[in-house]
Amino acid sequence: MATATLTTNIEKLKDLALEVFLLSPGEFNLDLKREQIETWDSLGVVSLAVGVQETFGYHLTQDEAINITSIRGLIAVLEARGISFDE
Amino acid sequence: MKSVQVLIERDPARFVADLENHWNCKKTFACIHEKSATAAPWLSDFPERIPPAYREGHYALLTSGSTGAPKLVIGRQERSEELAGVLHSVQDSEPVRETIVALPLTYCYAFVNQWLWSKVTGRRLVLTAGLARPEVFRESLRHARDAMICLVGPQAAMLGAMFGGQRFTGVIRLHFAGGRFPQEQLPALRQMFPNAVIFNNYGCAEALPRLTVRRAEDGQAASDIGFPLPGVELKSGEANELLFLSRYRCVAQLDGEGFHPVASSQWLANGDLARADGQGRWQLLGRASEVFKRYGEKIALPNVLTTVNQQWPGQVGYYREKDRAGEDGYVLILSPPPDESHLSGLMQALRARHPRTHWPLRIECTATLPMGTNGKVDSLAAQTTEDRTLLWRQRL
Numbered sequence: 001m002a003t004a005t006l007t008t009n010i011e012k013l014k015d016l017a018l019e020v021f022l023l024s025p026g027e028f029n030l031d032l033k034r035e036q037i038e039t040w041d042s043l044g045v046v047s048l049a050v051g052v053q054e055t056f057g058y059h060l061t062q063d064e065a066i067n068i069t070s071i072r073g074l075i076a077v078l079e080a081r082g083i084s085f086d087e
Numbered sequence: 088m089k090s091v092q093v094l095i096e097r098d099p100a101r102f103v104a105d106l107e108n109h110w111n112c113k114k115t116f117a118c119i120h121e122k123s124a125t126a127a128p129w130l131s132d133f134p135e136r137i138p139p140a141y142r143e144g145h146y147a148l149l150t151s152g153s154t155g156a157p158k159l160v161i162g163r164q165e166r167s168e169e170l171a172g173v174l175h176s177v178q179d180s181e182p183v184r185e186t187i188v189a190l191p192l193t194y195c196y197a198f199v200n201q202w203l204w205s206k207v208t209g210r211r212l213v214l215t216a217g218l219a220r221p222e223v224f225r226e227s228l229r230h231a232r233d234a235m236i237c238l239v240g241p242q243a244a245m246l247g248a249m250f251g252g253q254r255f256t257g258v259i260r261l262h263f264a265g266g267r268f269p270q271e272q273l274p275a276l277r278q279m280f281p282n283a284v285i286f287n288n289y290g291c292a293e294a295l296p297r298l299t300v301r302r303a304e305d306g307q308a309a310s311d312i313g314f315p316l317p318g319v320e321l322k323s324g325e326a327n328e329l330l331f332l333s334r335y336r337c338v339a340q341l342d343g344e345g346f347h348p349v350a351s352s353q354w355l356a357n358g359d360l361a362r363a364d365g366q367g368r369w370q371l372l373g374r375a376s377e378v379f380k381r382y383g384e385k386i387a388l389p390n391v392l393t394t395v396n397q398q399w400p401g402q403v404g405y406y407r408e409k410d411r412a413g414e415d416g417y418v419l420i421l422s423p424p425p426d427e428s429h430l431s432g433l434m435q436a437l438r439a440r441h442p443r444t445h446w447p448l449r450i451e452c453t454a455t456l457p458m459g460t461n462g463k464v465d466s467l468a469a470q471t472t473e474d475r476t477l478l479w480r481q482r483l
Contacts, residue, residue, distance in 0.1 A: 019482035022438050022446055024431035039438050047443075051482045
């Protein structure tokens with residue numbers, strides 16, 4: 001079965017968001033905010049935290065996971081931990 | 088006593104001629120589609136295993152039945168003729184002058200509703216290769232005169248894709264059976280067949296084949312199968328398992344395990360779940376295999392498939408799979424590959440209407456879904472189709 005090959009962290013983050021929040025590729029953009037995604041609920045927060053751990057090897061703290069309110073906010077948290085996102 | 092004759096459906100015209108001869112002489116015969124002739128090792132010598140008492144006045148059809156394992160369902164000719172007459176009445180078929188065949192006649196639905204009905208009522212049988220030869224089928228529809236056609240649910244979407252925008256005014260009866268009734272396609276079907284009365288036929292191979300019939304306009308949901316036919320009794324067993332008695336159904340079954348007579352008082356299950364309302368109207372709840380628990384939550388796949396069908400005009404298949412935690416789940420397959428607007432519309436609907444536990448493990452697509460000889464999606468084959476493309480997977 002055909003699958004895409006992931007290369008950049010942006011692509012990894014996009015894939016993670018699609019999988020966690022049940023988004024189609026066309027629905028994703030870096031400016032997405034939590035209130036725009038109905039599946040970014042409490043279970044979505046947990047799934048996102050688990051996905052970030054698996055994908056980027058960083059364990060979001062509870063406060064971080066709860067207080068991230070956008071894709072750019074997530075990128076900012078990860079960049080502060082040394083994970084680079086070149087758009 | 089001579090053994091049972093086997094008729095292989097290969098050339099439709101030749102097959103119909105053979106059917107006529109064998110039905111008329113009242114010797115029991117078995118019908119097998121050429122693609123199914125080697126479906127099981129026991130098919131090589133089964134005629135000798137049909138007891139002498141069943142070698143006159145009966146017929147047998149090969150089916151995958153409710154279990155997916157090939158078996159022969161054996162019916163009594165006179166009872167099936169009686170059912171054809173009942174269907175003629177219930178389906179108000181007197182104005183119908185011809186029936187256009189789009190399914191293999193070895194499929195019990197086409198066998199009884201079309202071939203036998205045409206024989207019993209003296210109507211014309213128009214043979215086609217169905218949607219395998221769309222241009223020929225379209226010509227048959229264009230030249231139809233007071234015609235009845237019998238299709239399975241997945242063919243509704245295929246008709247829309249192939250003949251969308253065209254009108255076939257000579258079709259006056261349009262029947263669906265074999266899987267989910269295409270409720271969402273009704274507006275398009277009514278445009279395509281403006282003079283047709285549309286029916287939801289419900290049954291199974293073991294019933295040979297009909298248990299209920301309802302007109303499309305008499306229900307609002309695909310799961311509404313209406314009321315039992317005269318001569319049919321339905322009841323819900325444990326966990327809503329649908330059980331039936333019918334004077335038209337098979338009198339025996341033959342499979343790799345042996346020959347199994349069916350007593351007239353024996354309630355048979357067909358693998359569906361259903362319940363009746365206070366007026367005796369039946370609603371399907373899904374296949375027993377389509378309702379399962381996932382992380383303690385009950386998942387009814389028919390509910391999810393309703394959402395999918397409302398958003399996606401193409402074909403839908405699915406197969407069951409466990410996730411890496413060992414929990415039951417399922418994978419959706421769409422065909423043809425959806426564009427972004429359809430995919431995002433589908434995902435928005437899934438997000439809005441179904442909690443996370445109800446989501447598929449994956450959404451895949453393929454150019455063509457494998458179909459069984461009966462026109463239904465072959466989910467087992469779909470699972471191993473090579474050209475599947477991953478559209479989405481659930482992060483677990």
